[in-house]
Amino acid sequence: MSKAVDRFTRTPIAEQDPQVRNHNFDEVCLGYTEEEAMREAQRCLQCKNPLCRPGCPVSIDIPRFIKHIAEGDFEEAAHVLAEYTALPAVCGRVCPQEDQCEKTCILGRKGEPVAIGKLERFAADWAREHGIKLGKTKPSNGHKVAIIGSGPAGITCAGELAKEGYDVTIFEALHEPGGVLVYGIPEFRLPKETVVKPEIENLKRLGVKIETNVIVGKTITVDEMFEEGFEAVFIGSGAGLPKFMGIPGENYNGVFSANEFLTRNNLMKAFREDYATPIKVGKKVAVVGGGNVAMDAARTAKRLGAEVYIVYRRTENELPARVEEVHHAKEEGIIFEMLTTPVEIIGDETGWVKAMKCVRMELGEPDASGRRRPVEIKGSDFTFDVDTVIMALGTSPNPLIASTTDGLETNKYQCIVADDQGRTSREGVFAGGDIVTGAATVILAMGAGKQAAKGIDEYIKSKN
């Protein structure tokens, strides 16, 4: 190891120039080269008691995979990752690392933490590009398991069970598998053809069958699945229902949920001329909200040619979005309108949005979440001229499956109640991911899918 390695400074990573990328949908971050990855990996102290590891929801053996990268054995690094995660190329890109593994990395105390996420992504991309086959499958045991939903929770649960020899079928409501990874998170953060599709192909290679266009609760019920011979069912149907504010004018033309806007663009590929689905983006767009979804909608609108504002009721310090995404959004020219909340949407005589009536806020006492509660400043209202409003206020679970399955307990947020092995109140029915926790993260959904796979394996073994 040369002394040229500066322990406390991160190896820079190449990104598309902000003024170029805000006109295209190609990936923003270009990833490390082999040399850069090795250099960054060599910064890791290989701690005996790694502080980074407890920060990772699936407890990846971080120093071990990084060590292999430092030594130039990228294939082995990928094998280590595969022991813990089914989607390293995805998590390396979208995990909120700064709040998880990298937050607790010891180097972060004096300088910059190791770029764990970027290294994870590097190893996963390298393995895929070099055609490395990861994960071994046990011989078939003939037991049938049904998985509902093909988001990170469903994908992980299916993959784990297939490796154990189960005969797994995924039922997906949409025409394309992947859940939020395909319909929500945009191409420029998570490329579909090169990163998401291969993960799905990998599942099929493990023998998992995927039936798209099946809406459980409509096309078929959970009970009918048992009748078809499935011995256990895993529900990973996510939290897909959009919230609106309930303010006047929300149904004017030009007001969209972030889900609609992103689905048109990502899943239906409306940004491409040759696809049939239309998308509307005006000249001046306000995105209401401050999470990853808001950033994604704003950056998508920018790429479609609009002037874009993020309107959020707290300050920048409270933005729930990942720091990296906020930073990228700013670089791309998104304007942040903080401590502001809309109270009414104003339309013209043809039914289209022409402005938003907003009020300014200030931060008061902390609320239940520990964040300071925004309070309206009396008499601060003003009109903000916009022609498009995108609501990115969060999502909640779709009640469809719970309402068509007898004996499935839900809580007041419509979430299905499940224990840490995914067991629900109904025998043989397991659940995990956003449908249980409410909107959370990819890595937590994956973790839940993995735990549930163990639960299902134990359950089926105990019965046979």
Add this chain to the structure above:
Amino acid sequence: MYKIVRKEILAPNIFSMDILAPRVAASAKPGQFLIVIADEKGERLPLTICDYDKEEGTVQIVVQAMGSSTRKLFEMEAGDYLKDFVGPLGIPSKFVNEDIEELKKRRMLFVAGGVGTAPVYPQVKWLHDRGVEVDVIMGAKNKELVILEDKLKAVAGNLYVCTDDGSYGFHGMVTHYIEELVENQGKEYDECIAIGPMIMMKFVALTTKKLNIPTIVSLNPIMVDGTGMCGACRVSVGGETKFACVHGPEFDGHLVDFDEALKRQAQYKEEEVKKLEAFECKVEEARE
């Protein structure tokens, strides 16, 4: 992939297709709809389930070729495959879960407009099969556009046909005929079910409100996923926002804000015109 088993032209630009989709056929009920994607680059196109054959595993759609997506479908033939076909979506018609004896006592009037005749047919047939006779008014622009008349005649109590230009049946709109039946012929109805273009449903609802007949309409707003995920299909019903794909598509016609719904339906007009022009160019090129 979903095979087109049969295709039939019912009137100029109106056609039916039977699609092989056993899972959808097995669970379909009157009042529900489905979503079709014709090919790789197609959009998600909502269409009413017009009939289904559980044994054959087929589902029937009846489509009016209007814009680029419905025209593309029109170009497809029996033996071709649709890329995606998902359903059934939405809540079945209310009467499906009601007591048959009660239904037999109820005097029901169905009002069908244009291609809306297609979804009316399975509902009337469902009722007829259970011994419930209902009256049906169907309206079309002209004689050529009258569809499914024989099929409907076989299952309806009374069938009344109206054309806007008077080329067949009663000369006038369906709303005029509702008034004719109630005000001049002394008919009484306990319930009206209207399915057709949004503008027709608006005027039927206004008419039946005046005549005090509770009315159900089947809304067809712009949709994307059809599962409650996007909110594109939101409509105001009795001052509340509803998602037509999951809370509907059938609603109390006297509570629907039709003016808003009509404006929302035209939201992508500019883009639709562009896509249609592009589609026509492509068809031209292919012909040359």
